[in-house]
Amino acid sequence: MSATISTPDPVRARGYFKNPWRRPRFLQAVTFGYLLWSMLPVVIAVIFSFNDGRSRVTWQGPSLRWWTGDPTNSLLHDTAMRTAMAQTYKLSILTVLVAVPLGTLFAIGIDRWHGRPARSANFVMLLSFVVPEIILGVSLYILFSSLLKNVVHLGTSAQLLGLISYQISYPVIIVRARLLSIGPEYEEAAMDLGATPNQSIRRVLLPLLTPAILASVALVFADTVDDFVTVNALSSSANTETLAQKIYSAARASPTPEVNAAATTMLITTLLVIAGGLIFYKRFNRGHTSVGAADFTQF
Amino acid sequence: MFAVAFGTVDFNNFGTAVPYYAPWWWSFDTFNQTLSRFYEGTHIYQGPLLRTFAYVFVASAICLVVGYAVAYYTARYAGRYKGLILILLVSPFWISYLMRIYAWQGLLDTGGPINWALRPLGLGDVRWLEGNPVTVILGLVYGYIPFMILPIYASLDRIQESLLEAGRDLGASGPQTFWRVTIPLSRPAILAGIVIVTLPMFGDYYTNDLLGSTKTSMFGNLIQQQREATGGATRAASLVLILSVIVLVPMMYYLRETRRQSEQA
Numbered sequence: 001m002s003a004t005i006s007t008p009d010p011v012r013a014r015g016y017f018k019n020p021w022r023r024p025r026f027l028q029a030v031t032f033g034y035l036l037w038s039m040l041p042v043v044i045a046v047i048f049s050f051n052d053g054r055s056r057v058t059w060q061g062p063s064l065r066w067w068t069g070d071p072t073n074s075l076l077h078d079t080a081m082r083t084a085m086a087q088t089y090k091l092s093i094l095t096v097l098v099a100v101p102l103g104t105l106f107a108i109g110i111d112r113w114h115g116r117p118a119r120s121a122n123f124v125m126l127l128s129f130v131v132p133e134i135i136l137g138v139s140l141y142i143l144f145s146s147l148l149k150n151v152v153h154l155g156t157s158a159q160l161l162g163l164i165s166y167q168i169s170y171p172v173i174i175v176r177a178r179l180l181s182i183g184p185e186y187e188e189a190a191m192d193l194g195a196t197p198n199q200s201i202r203r204v205l206l207p208l209l210t211p212a213i214l215a216s217v218a219l220v221f222a223d224t225v226d227d228f229v230t231v232n233a234l235s236s237s238a239n240t241e242t243l244a245q246k247i248y249s250a251a252r253a254s255p256t257p258e259v260n261a262a263a264t265t266m267l268i269t270t271l272l273v274i275a276g277g278l279i280f281y282k283r284f285n286r287g288h289t290s291v292g293a294a295d296f297t298q299f
Numbered sequence: 300m301f302a303v304a305f306g307t308v309d310f311n312n313f314g315t316a317v318p319y320y321a322p323w324w325w326s327f328d329t330f331n332q333t334l335s336r337f338y339e340g341t342h343i344y345q346g347p348l349l350r351t352f353a354y355v356f357v358a359s360a361i362c363l364v365v366g367y368a369v370a371y372y373t374a375r376y377a378g379r380y381k382g383l384i385l386i387l388l389v390s391p392f393w394i395s396y397l398m399r400i401y402a403w404q405g406l407l408d409t410g411g412p413i414n415w416a417l418r419p420l421g422l423g424d425v426r427w428l429e430g431n432p433v434t435v436i437l438g439l440v441y442g443y444i445p446f447m448i449l450p451i452y453a454s455l456d457r458i459q460e461s462l463l464e465a466g467r468d469l470g471a472s473g474p475q476t477f478w479r480v481t482i483p484l485s486r487p488a489i490l491a492g493i494v495i496v497t498l499p500m501f502g503d504y505y506t507n508d509l510l511g512s513t514k515t516s517m518f519g520n521l522i523q524q525q526r527e528a529t530g531g532a533t534r535a536a537s538l539v540l541i542l543s544v545i546v547l548v549p550m551m552y553y554l555r556e557t558r559r560q561s562e563q564a
Contacts, residue, residue, distance in 0.1 A: 255401070
């Protein structure tokens, strides 16, 4: 018994390194450390939106002061915040309504249309994924503020155009990937059975594309709510500021937990939309769930 | 839309107040002046430019090391927790970037929790938010590391176990198999990850606005300042043009790789 107790540690340590089935403790520590590091600050920020005091780092007891309680500075009663929230959701909904149908048609277009123009169109779509957002934002700002000064006004319409041109690549890329995996057979079968090209698109292709279209709706909406650079470059006055801009300007001045509450609202919106999108996706996509998850993790 | 946006920068860039559309009327005054601020006289733009390169380099190196470890663990050892870990790895994409940086701002406050936690280590009160390069670099890592983890994870997940077993059968040790089988197989993903992480970092200005000061300002801050200044549009356009040239090479590399992969698939 005394022998087992006095077993020197180095032997065990060496045994650990020699054991080919050892558990990767170091990698495990890095991974869980990373996950904690990436999630904890956000969780803390959400919790502090319920702080009773003015501080976002010193806990002074729970309250709804910054959500509904305070008559002027709570999220519910602050007119500036309410304008910002309305602007955020207005832009997101309009962007989805324009970018997703347009992107879907575009994807079908470049799928059918071969040759150089289609290739360069596809190239432009990919380009907006990798170009730093500030380049697009400032370019459009200069375009709208000097060249098209009397055509497009800075503010909602400029923001909308900027967001659409940035976000349209989501539906294009997702729908196109889906088109490639569907292949032309279903449509050809429909036309063999007597459908016109339009009918085969409407009654065969679109139902098959529904999961991809829903996924793009969720992605575009969530990404637009969170967008800051484009929207900021193209806004004109306080009336067209979004929640993200409010968070930015407040963070540079003296933020109260009201900002945390505003950020939490954005967080809940995007997570609900993404979760909803995933659920619908799975329902429409029975039997292909692994592909579905891949579409979402791609970005 | 893109062609117009970029084209306009070109046109507008060389005009002073009115944009000139015809290339033979272009005036290169502002552009040259902007360019000379990088190396002539007080070279006020040189600092931000060099800082941008240094920060982006260090931050993407950290992203690569940490990101590879996390991706490797998730792909090879996560077991039944894989789904959960993947959800946690993807979720930063759906949380506003600004909110994530804003959350750090509170934590790093001089009287905040991070300093409180560090106090027993005898570090004293660190002034994180007053132009500390460490804070800005960690902020960049924090913001963009998910873009590194996911492509690497995807490629590691595709590596067949039999290839690694073949490596061991042929006499390689564990680390040798890693260096000579795993790393080469995941090289495209590593390069793609580096590009996709560095590109947005070059244009980033909000991380520094929230976590740093003018002492740590980056290229994106220069553009943003000029855009907000009255009459700065021409200079902002010149700076955007210079930035586009800087990011052009990695961007084209990424696009070519993506196309090659989609053609193979």
